[in-house]
Amino acid sequence: MSRSIKLVDVAPTMARVLGVRTPPTDGKPIDEVKEWGCNRVVLAIVDSLGYGLFKALEPDLPEMRSMALEGLLLKAECVAPTTTPAIASILTGLMPKNHGISNTSHASESEIRSLLEWASSEEVPSAVVMEEEGARTFEGFVDMVMGVPKDLRVEDFDRQILARSLAALDTDPRLLVAHFLGIDRMAHRGGGIVDIRSAASAIDGYLKDIAAAIPEKTMVVICGDHPLHAGLLKGVFDSKYVALILWKKEN
Ligand SMILES: [Zn+2]
Structure with a gap:
């Protein structure tokens, strides 16, 4: 890798794969995936998946590990240290000072559009699956918006993200964005490494189900939004890097 990669590079990379025009962004497309010949993208945001945390849990994450081996692990x-501005940066390709979104009410009022809206406005069928308050900010702009209630048990929440993602994939979107929260919620609840590992391992299984459901030539992008920012393990594995995995489904 000849340059440092930032989370703002994710949206321009995905836009280029989809052949969608973007407004000016702070990020740049990641060149390595240019030759992969993909025409669909699934983005799975795994909340709090720091790079060091991923490396520590990797032995228990067979699906992500094999995607990283076959594709790229960056x-x-x-x-941004918190979820809403970080996800806004992932989806807009803009640094927080340029998107100005620090909470979901800002997101609702913001005039700034994201990859999901760029794609939808160019007739690229798109779907977003996330916690319902965040999901609501996309209503009216994106073809398929599926929210999951926040008050579900940690384990049930991510299972519902999977179920709705599979339902969305049934409609053959070219872009799906899904946000898994289990690791972060375990951390906020004061969970230790055993709890975090179990949440990560469940998500790994869900990613396997998603990978099985997508057509070939789909690029799968998996990334953390920020390192662990709460609980016992805050600062233990990471200070500022997250895992970014890019993989292409073949056959
Ligand atoms: Zn987060």
Whole structure:
């Protein structure tokens, strides 16, 4: 890797794969995937998946490990320490000072559009699956918006993200964005490495189900939004890098 990668590079990379025009962004497309010949993208944001945390849990994450081996595992610089501005940067390709979105009410009022809206406005069938308050900010702009209630048990929440992602994939979107929260919620609840590992391992299984459901020539992008920012393990594995995995489904 000749340059440092940041989370703002994710949206321009995905836009280029989809052949969608973007407004000016702070990020740049990652060149390595240019020759992969993909025409669909699934983005799975795995909340709190720091790079060091991923490396520590890797033996228990067979699906992500094999995707990383077959594709690319990058150490991406996170651009915001909390979820809403970080995800806004992932989806807009803009640094937080340029998108100005620091909470979901800002997101609702913001005039700034994201990859999901760029794609939808160019007739690229798109779907987003996330916690319902965040999901609501996309209503009216994106073809398929599926929210999951926040108050579900940690384990059930991510299972519902999977179920709705599979339902969305049934409609053959060219872009799906899904946000898994289990690791972060375990951390906020004061969970230790055993709890974090179990949440990560569940997500790994869900990613396997998603990978089985997508057509070939789909690029799968998996990334953390920020390193662990709460609980016992805050600062233990990472200070500013998250895992970014890019993989292409073949056959
Ligand atoms: Zn987060």
